[in-house]
Amino acid sequence: MPEKAADQFHFADQVVRRTxxxxxxxxAGLDPFLDRIPRLFHSGSMRPNDxxxxxxxxxxxxxxxxxxxxxxxxxxxxxxxxxRLGWPGMQALSEVVDHAHRLDLPVLLDAKxxxxxxxxxxxxxxxxxxxxxxxxxxxxxxxxLGRDTxxxxxxRAKAEGKALFVLLKTSNPGxxxxxxxxxxxxxxxxxxxxxxxxxxxxxxxxxxxxxxxxVVVGATHLDDAIAxxxxxxxxxxxxPGYGAxxxxxxxxxxxxxxxxxxxEGGLINSSRGLLFPDAGGQAANAAAWEAAIDAALExxxxxxxxxxxxxx
Amino acid sequence: MPEKAADQFHFADQVVRRTxxxxxxxxAGLDPFLDRIPRLFHSGSMRPNDxxxxxxxxxxxxxxxxxxxxxxxxxxxxxxxxxRLGWPGMQALSEVVDHAHRLDLPVLLDAKxxxxxxxxxxxxxxxxxxxxxxxxxxxxxxxxLGRDTxxxxxxRAKAEGKALFVLLKTSNPGxxxxxxxxxxxxxxxxxxxxxxxxxxxxxxxxxxxxxxxxVVVGATHLDDAIAxxxxxxxxxxxxPGYGAxxxxxxxxxxxxxxxxxxxEGGLINSSRGLLFPDAGGQAANAAAWEAAIDAALExxxxxxxxxxxxxx
Numbered sequence: 311m312p313e314k315a316a317d318q319f320h321f322a323d324q325v326v327r328r329t330x331x332x333x334x335x336x337x338a339g340l341d342p343f344l345d346r347i348p349r350l351f352h353s354g355s356m357r358p359n360d361x362x363x364x365x366x367x368x369x370x371x372x373x374x375x376x377x378x379x380x381x382x383x384x385x386x387x388x389x390x391x392x393x394r395l396g397w398p399g400m401q402a403l404s405e406v407v408d409h410a411h412r413l414d415l416p417v418l419l420d421a422k423x424x425x426x427x428x429x430x431x432x433x434x435x436x437x438x439x440x441x442x443x444x445x446x447x448x449x450x451x452x453x454x455l456g457r458d459t460x461x462x463x464x465x466r467a468k469a470e471g472k473a474l475f476v477l478l479k480t481s482n483p484g485x486x487x488x489x490x491x492x493x494x495x496x497x498x499x500x501x502x503x504x505x506x507x508x509x510x511x512x513x514x515x516x517x518x519x520x521x522x523x524x525v526v527v528g529a530t531h532l533d534d535a536i537a538x539x540x541x542x543x544x545x546x547x548x549x550p551g552y553g554a555x556x557x558x559x560x561x562x563x564x565x566x567x568x569x570x571x572x573x574e575g576g577l578i579n580s581s582r583g584l585l586f587p588d589a590g591g592q593a594a595n596a597a598a599w600e601a602a603i604d605a606a607l608e609x610x611x612x613x614x615x616x617x618x619x620x621x622x
Numbered sequence: 623m624p625e626k627a628a629d630q631f632h633f634a635d636q637v638v639r640r641t642x643x644x645x646x647x648x649x650a651g652l653d654p655f656l657d658r659i660p661r662l663f664h665s666g667s668m669r670p671n672d673x674x675x676x677x678x679x680x681x682x683x684x685x686x687x688x689x690x691x692x693x694x695x696x697x698x699x700x701x702x703x704x705x706r707l708g709w710p711g712m713q714a715l716s717e718v719v720d721h722a723h724r725l726d727l728p729v730l731l732d733a734k735x736x737x738x739x740x741x742x743x744x745x746x747x748x749x750x751x752x753x754x755x756x757x758x759x760x761x762x763x764x765x766x767l768g769r770d771t772x773x774x775x776x777x778r779a780k781a782e783g784k785a786l787f788v789l790l791k792t793s794n795p796g797x798x799x800x801x802x803x804x805x806x807x808x809x810x811x812x813x814x815x816x817x818x819x820x821x822x823x824x825x826x827x828x829x830x831x832x833x834x835x836x837v838v839v840g841a842t843h844l845d846d847a848i849a850x851x852x853x854x855x856x857x858x859x860x861x862p863g864y865g866a867x868x869x870x871x872x873x874x875x876x877x878x879x880x881x882x883x884x885x886e887g888g889l890i891n892s893s894r895g896l897l898f899p900d901a902g903g904q905a906a907n908a909a910a911w912e913a914a915i916d917a918a919l920e921x922x923x924x925x926x927x928x929x930x931x932x933x934x
Contacts, residue, residue, distance in 0.1 A: 343740070358747070359755050390737060390744040396755025397716060400709035422737050424764055425702060426794040428655070429732075432702040435670070443671050443708025452736055454766040454789060456796025477766060482738040484768025487817055491810060493803045498810070505799055 321448045321473035322522050322546045323515030324416055328383040330571050334614040337418065338378050339581025340387040340406065342367045346586040350599055364398035371406045374585060377603045379413035381611065386418045386579055404444045417446040418548070418577070422477060424452035426459050434462035438472045448473035450526055450548065457505055467513055473522040473546065476506060478538055481528025481551035490534070499534070503541035520546050520575060529557030529578070532564055539565040547576035553583035553610065559617035566621060573621045580610050633760045633785035634834050634858045635827030636728055640695040642883050646926040649730065650690050651893025652699040652718065654679045658898040662911055676710035683718045686897060689915045691725035693923065698730045698891055716756045729758040730860070730889070734789060736764035738771050746774035750784045760785035762838055762860065769817055779825055785834040785858065788818060790850055793840025793863035802846070811846070815853035832858050832887060841869030841890070844876055851877040859888035865895035865922065871929035878933060885933045892922050
């Protein structure tokens with residue numbers, strides 16, 4: 311078997327290296343709520359089905375990415391917000407992803423896709439190939455349909471170093487409805503974790519050991535998060551729920567482990583807290599808005615960095 | 623509480639009325655596999671990232687819809703196939719949906735979306751509102767994240783008569799991985815069915831009694847399908863797996879029940895069998911292709927109609 315080239319792209323390696331370099335695991339969620347975008351960026355009516363709205367969203371997010379470059383370990387566009395704008399929204403998403411790549415920002419698409427056979431193949435080809443119309447580095451997936459439905463995504467993970475984040479235990483109030491049903495005395499999501507473990511053949515990064523077969527584990531159910539880490543020791547965790555959704559920084563890093571480089575092993579996402587700080591909405595001009603975004607990025611990075619330091 | 627207007631749109635009522643009128647429950651899946659589209663419709667390179675390809679897909683599907691109008695109870699575009707083409711694909715999907723509506727064909731979008739809070743709200747607003755950029759009549763959903771994530775879709779079902787088809791038991795080989803895990807001695811999908819039942823307040827159609835809270839149940843696991851029907855007596859079933867996926871017409875109607883108008887209660891989907899009959903791929907001109915499509919539609923309708931007759 312040929313050795314992997316040392317410089318081949320590997321998402322988990324890249325974000326963990328960035329976590330070590332930056333001193334925090336902050337991921338910026340790109341969730342462009344129309345009613346919060348500052349007037350500075352408006353064009354047209356700002357109604358969802360006005361094509362000018364997608365142009366405003368694109369301008370706003372590109373300005374944000376210019377502030378976030380070199381300061382966050384990754385960015386996570388939420389595709390629902392772009393689908394809401396129809397095809398002009400998908401065009402804007404494509405431009406936003408390209409701009410993030412120009413700034414060396416890894417892009418994790420939050421799409422929560424899941425389907426069977428040839429349909430799964432089409433989703434994978436839509437987002438994870440070099441010539442995909444929207445070509446990202448990682449994607450979130452839903453495995454309710456079974457392990458076979460992950461196959462086309464795993465193929466891209468193995469061949470191209472792309473990462474998959476499978477929904478395991480989410481941060482919403484109703485997440486227990488299915489995820490915590492008791493199967494042989496253990497919650498369902500831990501059985502899913504075991505099944506994912508059986509797939510985790512050779513997706514570990516050559517540089518850090520963290521795997522491109524990641525999972526989504528909310529920061530709002532701590533015992534469940536700790537149990538998920540025990541079940542998946544090498545999986546990179548995508549952790550929503552920090553900030554606006556109510557989780558503290560100490561809660562957010564509860565699954566991080568120290569293997570000699572400080573606590574690591576996850577991406578902690580903040581969306582509204584970074585995109586829409588109060589001072590940003592009130593900014594009278596571009597310079598004031600930029601200062602508000604810079605302050606929000608610094609505050610969240612410091613908060614998470616301090617939580618990592620307390621965990622050492 | 624005001625009575626519902628008798629002429630208000632109700633998806634389940636509409637498709638069941640059409641089933642009674644047509645004598646079969648055939649739904650045409652719109653899965654435009656690029657390598658099967660007849661040369662007749664080609665434009666550009668027919669590669670996925672050539673914008674001319676989306677135009678060819680649109681032309682092909684609109685020609686198909688013109689043949690299917692008045693002959694199938696609904697159409698089901700598979701959104702993954704359009705996402706694969708980037709934003710031009712989404713634009714084509716929007717045109718295809720509009721054309722179906724001009725032909726009075728109900729449109730069920732196969733999107734299998736599922737997400738929390740404001741993200742779920744954006745998916746619902748993207749597809750189920752009157753002013754959505756791609757405005758359909760029904761959508762498939764994934765409920766792994768819990769019942770609360772269905773709320774924005776249920777709201778549209780109640781207010782606008784739209785239908786939801788929640789993934790229950792799918793037709794793929796790996797579907798048992800999660801869906802059949804044993805919870806208190808019963809497979810998980812039946813527990814999910816019970817939870818859905820608790821939501822099924824007033825989504826039943828005033829004309830037929832069939833509910834707009836539907837489920838997806840494959841035609842390949844018959845015992846599971848029968849158990850799902852027992853758990854959800856009024857749910858409209860979306861049944862994939864007939865035809866190309868291997869299920870027979872008798873298997874496909876196994877969950878249908880006779881309440882005085884002949885067996886009913888489901889939509890049976892065929893995609894490749896209708897869109898890509900062998901004779902269609904070889905057609906030398908438009909008239910020959912139209913004849914091939916007409917024959918495929920007639921063959922599937924007759925096959926399902928006869929299965930219903932055997933079940934009376």
